[in-house]
Amino acid sequence: MATTVLFFLFAGLAIGCALSMVYHRNPLYSAVSLVGVFIALSCIYVTLAAPFIAAVQILIYAGAIMVLVVFVIMLLNLDEEKPLNRLRYLYSIGGFLGIILMAQTFFIFIAVNKAPKKPIVADESVGKTMSIGANMYTEYLLPVEIVGILLLMAIIGGVILARRFSQPELRLVVNNELDKRNESEEKDDYRIAL
Amino acid sequence: MEPSLSTYLALSGILFTIGAVGVIFKRNAIGMFMCIELMLNAVNLTFVAFSRYYEDVTGQLFVFMVMSVAAAEAAVGLGIIIAFFRNRQSVDVDDASILRN
Amino acid sequence: MNTILLMDLIKPDPNIAAVLPEMIVAIAGILAMLYDSFVPKQRYVTGAISLIGLAISAIFLYSMWGDLPETSWNGMVANDNLRMSFSFVALFVSAMTILVSSVWIDREKVPVGEYHALLMFATFGMMFMASGNDLVIMFLGLETLSIATYVMAGLRKGDLKSNESAMKYFILGSFASAFLLYGMALIYGATGATNITEIAAKVASPNFPALLLVGGAMLIVGFGFKVATVPFHVWTPDVYEGAPSPVTAFMMAGPKAAAFASFVRIFVLGFPLVASVPAAVFLHESWITALTVMAILTMTLGNIAAIVQNNVKRMLAYSSIAHAGYTLVGFIGAGMAKTPEARDAAIASVAFYMLTYAVTNLGAMAIVTLLGQKNDRRTEFEDYNGIGFKSPVLAFSLSLFMLSLLGLPLTAGFMGKVLVFRPALEAGNLMLAVLVVVAVVNTAISAYYYLRLIVVMFFRERTTDWTAPKIPFAIGAALVIAIAGVFYFGIFSNGVIEKFSKSAPIQSAQVK
Numbered sequence: 108m109a110t111t112v113l114f115f116l117f118a119g120l121a122i123g124c125a126l127s128m129v130y131h132r133n134p135l136y137s138a139v140s141l142v143g144v145f146i147a148l149s150c151i152y153v154t155l156a157a158p159f160i161a162a163v164q165i166l167i168y169a170g171a172i173m174v175l176v177v178f179v180i181m182l183l184n185l186d187e188e189k190p191l192n193r194l195r196y197l198y199s200i201g202g203f204l205g206i207i208l209m210a211q212t213f214f215i216f217i218a219v220n221k222a223p224k225k226p227i228v229a230d231e232s233v234g235k236t237m238s239i240g241a242n243m244y245t246e247y248l249l250p251v252e253i254v255g256i257l258l259l260m261a262i263i264g265g266v267i268l269a270r271r272f273s274q275p276e277l278r279l280v281v282n283n284e285l286d287k288r289n290e291s292e293e294k295d296d297y298r299i300a301l
Numbered sequence: 302m303e304p305s306l307s308t309y310l311a312l313s314g315i316l317f318t319i320g321a322v323g324v325i326f327k328r329n330a331i332g333m334f335m336c337i338e339l340m341l342n343a344v345n346l347t348f349v350a351f352s353r354y355y356e357d358v359t360g361q362l363f364v365f366m367v368m369s370v371a372a373a374e375a376a377v378g379l380g381i382i383i384a385f386f387r388n389r390q391s392v393d394v395d396d397a398s399i400l401r402n
Numbered sequence: 403m404n405t406i407l408l409m410d411l412i413k414p415d416p417n418i419a420a421v422l423p424e425m426i427v428a429i430a431g432i433l434a435m436l437y438d439s440f441v442p443k444q445r446y447v448t449g450a451i452s453l454i455g456l457a458i459s460a461i462f463l464y465s466m467w468g469d470l471p472e473t474s475w476n477g478m479v480a481n482d483n484l485r486m487s488f489s490f491v492a493l494f495v496s497a498m499t500i501l502v503s504s505v506w507i508d509r510e511k512v513p514v515g516e517y518h519a520l521l522m523f524a525t526f527g528m529m530f531m532a533s534g535n536d537l538v539i540m541f542l543g544l545e546t547l548s549i550a551t552y553v554m555a556g557l558r559k560g561d562l563k564s565n566e567s568a569m570k571y572f573i574l575g576s577f578a579s580a581f582l583l584y585g586m587a588l589i590y591g592a593t594g595a596t597n598i599t600e601i602a603a604k605v606a607s608p609n610f611p612a613l614l615l616v617g618g619a620m621l622i623v624g625f626g627f628k629v630a631t632v633p634f635h636v637w638t639p640d641v642y643e644g645a646p647s648p649v650t651a652f653m654m655a656g657p658k659a660a661a662f663a664s665f666v667r668i669f670v671l672g673f674p675l676v677a678s679v680p681a682a683v684f685l686h687e688s689w690i691t692a693l694t695v696m697a698i699l700t701m702t703l704g705n706i707a708a709i710v711q712n713n714v715k716r717m718l719a720y721s722s723i724a725h726a727g728y729t730l731v732g733f734i735g736a737g738m739a740k741t742p743e744a745r746d747a748a749i750a751s752v753a754f755y756m757l758t759y760a761v762t763n764l765g766a767m768a769i770v771t772l773l774g775q776k777n778d779r780r781t782e783f784e785d786y787n788g789i790g791f792k793s794p795v796l797a798f799s800l801s802l803f804m805l806s807l808l809g810l811p812l813t814a815g816f817m818g819k820v821l822v823f824r825p826a827l828e829a830g831n832l833m834l835a836v837l838v839v840v841a842v843v844n845t846a847i848s849a850y851y852y853l854r855l856i857v858v859m860f861f862r863e864r865t866t867d868w869t870a871p872k873i874p875f876a877i878g879a880a881l882v883i884a885i886a887g888v889f890y891f892g893i894f895s896n897g898v899i900e901k902f903s904k905s906a907p908i909q910s911a912q913v914k
Contacts, residue, residue: 110303111304115304122316128323129319129327144339151346163368167371167372176331183386201326202322204321214616215311215314215612215616218612220305222609234361239365243362245414253546256546257369257546261376261377264549265376268377268553269379334573334576337580341583351587360590370542370545384565389565394569394570
């Protein structure tokens, strides 16, 4: 019974926060709403007897990723978006996509509901840190190694992109027209480079 | 009404829909990025729900990998957004229209 | 809590030999990065390190061809010909990209060590997309590839086009990844497994047949984005036009081939036809039909849109969309194949098509890069006016590549097209016959814009003064390899295609 109440409480919270994230135009409000979604989902993972994932959800999503996002929002000093003047067709695409995905969700709900039910067993070892660790370093060794390379690469990528212009003579290229006009003067520049 | 597998999947589907529609409705790159994070979270919920249903740890390990990938994506994505902002003083994707004939 | 003692731990089964090619590529990337940090002034050494790494990796790949257990790492890595052939394509694309990008590195002063490291990690991701026999490996490979490519597209940070391209690629790429991942979650839900072999075994009796259908649809959306098929191609022209030319060359050939590798593995090997079960037959028919419609749309729209372009890079971007459509024909042929041998031949033809496309397209992009000059500003059709007789080497090679993309006999493109269309015809199905007819008609349409470039180069007057650029060594090497490849694959394709399809992929044992 407690699980049921908690589930619907946090499910409502997650959906409410998600809607609020899409609704708000101020990125900071959106970010805080998203943290709300993450926390609600973490509690839902607890009702699914997945404590490890619940903890990691808070640590990685709310703790690392969202802090990074909020940091970038503050760094760039973003304020509210200008009033919407987006192209009309994007709204119809969005509405269409929304309807399709909702229909799909409903379809999944019906299809799974018809299948025989299995009660959720809370005291399984699955989802405990021990079973996850044991599997991660045996069966899932290779994915863990690949994730290592992936994170290394993300560090390199982040450094290249966020570093101030590392290409010394690079100026902003707004438009090629100017370059083309000046070309007669610097006609041979590629030769020098070669 | 006990929450069953289908309830969890419905919640996950709703969150995924909100995220997907949000990506299209948002104009600002950081907002879009956050909507994509929401979509990934919705998928994670599906994985954990099935993992519990089958009493199989695979789904939860998959979720763990997805989280690492999301962290890497966040680092790179925010780097791209910062580089974009430096050049234009804006993260509005509607300003990104040089490449359109 | 003594459960750890009771739990019988699965053996990790670390078969290092099975992933040695991937490991060598990753190590080459790390070495390139380390060398660059100690000797920051260098411009060519990291490229050489990467090329050596790719060559060693290719040698190992060749030596282990058909020489390994069917799967290793607890079924995570497949050692079939699908893996070998697509990994080979990935290595080839990466090596050519290094050669093509050398002139661009000099010209634009890009951070060279990081660039080569990223390229190596992207190759690492591509190889795992080809070798992954488990959804988690495919997903991680895909993300490694995608994240590296987002950064490479945005490598020229001061260039608004490059910025914009990286941003669009990042947003739409992650959006597609989310769909792909949802598809994987639903497949896992339907079958209770993430291993392709186990999924294939469960297709006849899934726990939730409906979820298999929905999950398959989501996977088609996600992979459709990645290989750029209509209607999920919207990002392609902008991203390909805005990214620096060598990176565009990489993106056109590499990620497309790698995404096809996973796509083919999941659908052809993971969702086989089980004729006795109606639900499985329905699933099979659904995905075949969906892909057929997608292939027809992709070829037609890609070719028609390519006709009206005035920018060579944009034209090649639409042509790359059309080529994804041709590749889908072979893919559908593989899905409809009746015997495992026919299926393997069809899969090999898809890999061969990606190889011929990579050879031709990278050759063409080498010339586009060389002629593009600083900031890729010379990529309009009018910039190619009348260069034919002033720079005959470049003009004749570019013409050859255009003819190969068009699919003229004796070139690689022709053999590629013949081989991908054949399995679809042999399936003896009306829908597939129509598909092949559409593909052939489209090839004829595409003649317009490929030949237009040749006409522009040879028969248009150039108003401004123009001196032909000197061809630097690396670009020259890339051109020689590409021209040799175009003729070799066009005339002596048998050896390659036999190598690609000789031994049966692993699933054929289980799935009858």
